[in-house]
Amino acid sequence: MSVVLTPEEELRNRIDRFQRALKRKGLDGALIAQNVDLFYFSGTTQRSVLYIPQKGSPVLMVQKSLERAREESVLELIEPIVAPRDIPRALRTHGFESPRAVGLEFDVLPVDLFMRFQRALPSVSFSDVSFIIRRLRMVKTPFEIEQIERAVHVVENLLHKAQSSIEEGVTELDVDGLIRRWARSQGDQGRLRMRGWNQEMLQAHVLCGETGAVPSFIEAPIGGSGTTPAIAQGAGHKRIRRNEPILVDVGAGINGYLADATRTFVIGDLPEKFYRAYQVLQEIEGLVESEARPGILCSHLFHEALKLAEAHGFGGYFMGFGQAKINFIGHGLGLEIDELPVLAKGYNSALEEGMAFAVEPKMVFPGEGAIGLEDDYLVVANGVRKLSHFEDGIIHL
Amino acid sequence: MSVVLTPEEELRNRIDRFQRALKRKGLDGALIAQNVDLFYFSGTTQRSVLYIPQKGSPVLMVQKSLERAREESVLELIEPIVAPRDIPRALRTHGFESPRAVGLEFDVLPVDLFMRFQRALPSVSFSDVSFIIRRLRMVKTPFEIEQIERAVHVVENLLHKAQSSIEEGVTELDVDGLIRRWARSQGDQGRLRMRGWNQEMLQAHVLCGETGAVPSFIEAPIGGSGTTPAIAQGAGHKRIRRNEPILVDVGAGINGYLADATRTFVIGDLPEKFYRAYQVLQEIEGLVESEARPGILCSHLFHEALKLAEAHGFGGYFMGFGQAKINFIGHGLGLEIDELPVLAKGYNSALEEGMAFAVEPKMVFPGEGAIGLEDDYLVVANGVRKLSHFEDGIIHL
Numbered sequence: 001m002s003v004v005l006t007p008e009e010e011l012r013n014r015i016d017r018f019q020r021a022l023k024r025k026g027l028d029g030a031l032i033a034q035n036v037d038l039f040y041f042s043g044t045t046q047r048s049v050l051y052i053p054q055k056g057s058p059v060l061m062v063q064k065s066l067e068r069a070r071e072e073s074v075l076e077l078i079e080p081i082v083a084p085r086d087i088p089r090a091l092r093t094h095g096f097e098s099p100r101a102v103g104l105e106f107d108v109l110p111v112d113l114f115m116r117f118q119r120a121l122p123s124v125s126f127s128d129v130s131f132i133i134r135r136l137r138m139v140k141t142p143f144e145i146e147q148i149e150r151a152v153h154v155v156e157n158l159l160h161k162a163q164s165s166i167e168e169g170v171t172e173l174d175v176d177g178l179i180r181r182w183a184r185s186q187g188d189q190g191r192l193r194m195r196g197w198n199q200e201m202l203q204a205h206v207l208c209g210e211t212g213a214v215p216s217f218i219e220a221p222i223g224g225s226g227t228t229p230a231i232a233q234g235a236g237h238k239r240i241r242r243n244e245p246i247l248v249d250v251g252a253g254i255n256g257y258l259a260d261a262t263r264t265f266v267i268g269d270l271p272e273k274f275y276r277a278y279q280v281l282q283e284i285e286g287l288v289e290s291e292a293r294p295g296i297l298c299s300h301l302f303h304e305a306l307k308l309a310e311a312h313g314f315g316g317y318f319m320g321f322g323q324a325k326i327n328f329i330g331h332g333l334g335l336e337i338d339e340l341p342v343l344a345k346g347y348n349s350a351l352e353e354g355m356a357f358a359v360e361p362k363m364v365f366p367g368e369g370a371i372g373l374e375d376d377y378l379v380v381a382n383g384v385r386k387l388s389h390f391e392d393g394i395i396h397l
Numbered sequence: 398m399s400v401v402l403t404p405e406e407e408l409r410n411r412i413d414r415f416q417r418a419l420k421r422k423g424l425d426g427a428l429i430a431q432n433v434d435l436f437y438f439s440g441t442t443q444r445s446v447l448y449i450p451q452k453g454s455p456v457l458m459v460q461k462s463l464e465r466a467r468e469e470s471v472l473e474l475i476e477p478i479v480a481p482r483d484i485p486r487a488l489r490t491h492g493f494e495s496p497r498a499v500g501l502e503f504d505v506l507p508v509d510l511f512m513r514f515q516r517a518l519p520s521v522s523f524s525d526v527s528f529i530i531r532r533l534r535m536v537k538t539p540f541e542i543e544q545i546e547r548a549v550h551v552v553e554n555l556l557h558k559a560q561s562s563i564e565e566g567v568t569e570l571d572v573d574g575l576i577r578r579w580a581r582s583q584g585d586q587g588r589l590r591m592r593g594w595n596q597e598m599l600q601a602h603v604l605c606g607e608t609g610a611v612p613s614f615i616e617a618p619i620g621g622s623g624t625t626p627a628i629a630q631g632a633g634h635k636r637i638r639r640n641e642p643i644l645v646d647v648g649a650g651i652n653g654y655l656a657d658a659t660r661t662f663v664i665g666d667l668p669e670k671f672y673r674a675y676q677v678l679q680e681i682e683g684l685v686e687s688e689a690r691p692g693i694l695c696s697h698l699f700h701e702a703l704k705l706a707e708a709h710g711f712g713g714y715f716m717g718f719g720q721a722k723i724n725f726i727g728h729g730l731g732l733e734i735d736e737l738p739v740l741a742k743g744y745n746s747a748l749e750e751g752m753a754f755a756v757e758p759k760m761v762f763p764g765e766g767a768i769g770l771e772d773d774y775l776v777v778a779n780g781v782r783k784l785s786h787f788e789d790g791i792i793h794l
Contacts, residue, residue, distance in 0.1 A: 003625065035595045039627050046629065047595065047614040065612035065620070065721045072626040080720075104508070110594055111503040111511045112525065128509065177581030184574030189628040191597050197507055198432045198444065200588050215462035217444040223462070228400065229469040230436050230653025230732070231586040232443065256627025323477075324462045335627070 004255045006043035008074040010143050014041055014136065015058055021132045022054040022103065029053040029096070030103035030129050031087070031117060036193055036335045037105060037133050039256055044072035049087060053096055061090045084116040103129030108195065134195075138332050138340040139354040144257060145378060148333055148356050151259035152376050152387045154186045154252035159263055159390050162206070162248045166397055168267050172206045172235035173227070179204045179250055189253040195336040202234045203251055209244035211236055212370030215324030219338065221362040222247060222370045223324070242268035245369040245394070249360075256335050260358045261388050262374030265395045278371055278394050280312045281361040285373060288330065288343070288359045292377065292384045298347045305329045305343075305361065317363040330359040333376060355379040356387070401652045403440035405471040407540050411438055411533065412455055418529045419451040419500065426450040426493070427500035427526050428484070428514060433590055433732045434502060434530050436653055441469035446484060450493055458487045481513040500526030505592065531592075535729050535737040536751040541654060542775060545730055545753050548656035549773050549784045551583045551649035556660050556787050559603070559645045563794055565664050569632035570624070572603045576647055586650040592733040599631045600648060606641035608633055609767030612721030616735060618759040619644060619767045620721070639665035642766040642791070646757075653732050657755045658785050659771030662792045675768055675791050677709045678758040682770060685727065685740070685756045689774065689781045695744045702726045702740075702758065714760040727756040730773060752776040753784070 018041065022030060032038055032050040039045045041052060042060050046069035052058045061081040062069045070078055079090045091099070102121070104114065106128035117126065140148065161182045166175055180203050184190065194201040196219055207214075207224045216223020216233045225236035240246055249262040264278065284305045292301060306329075309318035319326050327346070332339030333356040341347060341355055356379070362372030371394070376387040415438065419427060429435055429447040436442045438449060439457050443466035449455045458478040459466040467475055476487045488496070499518070501511065503525035514523065537545065558579045563572055577600050581587065591598040593616055604611075604621040613620020613630045622633035637643055646659040661675065681702045689698060703726075706715035716723050724743070729736030730753040738744060738752055753776070759769030768791070773784040 003622070005626065033595075035597070044626050044629070045595075045614055064614055067720065068612055068614075068620075068629065072629070106508040106512070109508050111501070111506050111508055112527075113594060114508045115503070130509075173581045173584065176587070177578035180581060181574035181578035184570045184577060184632070187570065187624055187634070189624050190573070190599055190631050191628050193597075197510060198430075198442075200432070200590075202587055215465055217442055217461055217465075223465075225400070227584055227586050228652045229402065229441050231588050231650070232441070232465065232469070234587050235581070237584070253628070255625045323464065 005072060005074065007143060010141060011041065011043055011074060013141065015052060017136055018052055019054055021136065025132070027054060027101045027103050027127070027129070028099035032105065033113065034105050034108045036195070040137055040335060042073045042075050044069045046072065049084065051091055051096065059090060059094050061087060084113070085120045087120050099124055101125050101127065103127055105130045105133065134340050137334055139352055140334065140356050144334065145356065147255045147257035148259055149387060150254040151252050151257050154183065154188055154254060155250055155259045155261045156388060156390050157186060158182055158250045158252060159248065159261060163265065163395060163397065166240060166246060166265055166267070168242055169239055171237055171239050172208060172211065173237060175206045176204050176235035179206070183252055187254065189256065192251045192253050192258055193336045194338050196338050199338065201251065201337050204235070205233070205247065205249040206235045207370060208238060208240045208246040209369045210367055211238050212245060212247050213321065213364050213366045213368060215320070219326065221319040221326050221360070221364060222249065222372065240267070243270060245270060245274055245371045247370050247372055249372070249374065251337060258333055258335070258337050259376050260333065260337060260374060261376065261390060262360055262372045263390060263395055264371045264373065265397050267397045270394065274371055275394065277314055277317065277363045280309055280314050281363065281371065281373055282392060284308050284329070284361040285359050285375065289377070289384060289386065292351055292379065293382060294353050294379060295350050297350055298341045298343045299345060301343045302329050302345055314363055317365055319362060321364045321366050329361055330357050332357050351379050353379050353381055402469060402471065404540060407538060408438065408440055408471060410538065412449060414533055415449055416451055418533065422529070424451060424498045424500050424524070424526070425496035429502065430510065431502050431505045433592070437534055437732060439470045439472050441466045443469065446481065448488055448493065456487060456491050458484060481510070482517045484517050496521055498522050498524065500524055502527040502530065531737050534731055536749055537731065537753050541731065542753065544652045544654035545656055546784060547651040548649050548654050551580065551585055551651060552647055552656045552658045553785060553787050554583060555579055555647045555649060556645065556658060560662065560792060560794065563637060563643060563662055563664070565639055566636055568634055568636050569603045569605060569608065570634060573601050573632035576601045576603070580649055584651065586653065589648045589650050589655055590733045591735050593735050596735065598648065598734050601631065602644065602646040603632045604767060605635060605637045605643040606766045607764055608635050609642060609644050610718065610761050610763045610765060612717070616723065618716040618723050618757070618761060619646065619769065637664070640667060642667060642671055642768045644767050644769055646769070646771060648734060655730055655732070655734050656773050657730065657734060657771060658773065658787060659757055659769045660787060660792055661768045661770065662794055664794045667791065671768055672791065674711055674714065674760045677706055677711050678760065678768065678770055679789060681705050681726070681758040682756050682772065686774070686781060686783065689748055689776065690779060691750050691776060692747050694747055695738045695740045696742060698740045699724070699726050699742050711760060714762055716759060718761045718763050726758055727754050729754050748776050750776050750778055
């Protein structure tokens, strides 16, 4: 397998769109420092700060490794620096004498790095461009869709492997470990990214019976016990038993791009309630699939889904229980798992062609467990195209 | 396996020490928000902000999940909040009317969350306490040492498994996948943490032949190709061949606490140069082992190690090559892999009893590969105690 580099026209197109946004905001440029945004605009995650001016060529200022940054990025202006204090010199070298208004990623940039930027560029006024970047990133190119489709393929293989390995008596951790191994054997990138503060994405959530209903800090309808309060999510020591729901939510990453899918398995059988609830989840996914198209509001899809769950009497269990309930039913897919758009209460933006998202209707029954399904979609001209095709329904093992 | 909660006297002791530090700095209190620091002081990582006053009981203000935070933390004052804007009300409820000088974790706190704290508490002057927290955390209690020893045990088992599974023709990814699986089957927590900005720790670096010498952005002497520039480190698609060095650097986490070890394997044989270089690494580790004790400066150990590498003519390859060279030979072990102390150039603090650290002398030969070893130590009254006991030397398979 050869390494896939981000093509030049891809970077040029991203930078062009961002430069237009900078112009609209009246900014002279932006300093990009977070790994994912850096990768999006430069094709490398080598330790760097990328200056994207409103007009002209961006300057990639590299701390480590310069050699590797030059191999990975097709950007022309690549400049070594030792620390942020060298930024003004590097900018002057390329004709950017004295920017006055510069954007930063306020949602992820640590305060002390921000202060170092302020000391290096004392006459600059900084403002937040993180939402602009996240909005740019939400519409995918054919190159990006290809990467996501490859990740979807891996995720489906991981569900197949889970299906063939879940047995009575094995622990959640056993299945989780197998998924992690298989992921790597299929070229999974080895780390999946989530942007939100303190959010820490795991490759899989394998949760059986009552652990499916253990709430957690993460921005997700399910959490899991984990093995310790230090990492309070995901698989734990619980053994899989007959006649309880087994929820497997897996992610994978190829060339930076993520996919995400969920299925519910059972050994034996479940009380009737779970089957009825699962039918509602299928109806909800079907509703999103039929209604989603360019122009429709994300919040509308969320409310329609919630209404449907409530109409069937499952409103109280839908997307979590009690205080741990969340207000979204889907999220964008891309370089981060909490990418825009979110199909969420209050997210009143419209879908656009080229957006990719996961729909993940789930129900949580306290003390009993969680059930759910999750599939990945691409917004096309007149609707959505389903990217994942794993068999649906509660899957009997 | 039952869940290990952080004992009450453990939290009380940590908070006491922090409160004394706050007093010395003239701060009224600190707001702790990052997962790891939150876990250290409260025993939970549920989405919260923890106010530790200079005097009195801390207040854990929980966003999600309140129920789980109450189960995991033995702190008495646990208060639900919806957002940072509710902090003043929660503090007033417990008698903290108007703090004026409050510490924050500037090294990890994102700018926008900082600004939300500023808006919620407009009359407060904020300053950085992250280094104080990191310094507090570096001296371990018997409870913490027990967790680290459990993680060391897992790491040694992972090296054994790597030893028994490496074969000619398997890929770095295959071995990495097996290590990930085995880690989970031994109760590894599933995610290992690194504090530094943009640093992303992987469970293992399995690097054979020339990929051992591929430089990377991470704060480590070795990097690896990875599968993509998006995650530019760790195992890649390269197949393991005879007569090349195979470096396996693995981490594991138990109840939040990490351990880290490295060994070098070979199928067949290596050029004489590698054996000579490896002997130098063993000498260096031996030197650190014999010189490390309470009172010795960390920077001194680094310089002694570097001098020894140079005296043997390996200075140019020691701890990386060219621009990717790093200036440390060891790092603290605890809740994060880049914990204090660092045995580094310029880190002029002395070792203290109770510190735990990994020593990782490595050599990188461009185009040929990397060799290294790494063991974990605890500082005791009159020296150090070695925690890891895996066989040493270049290990023939």
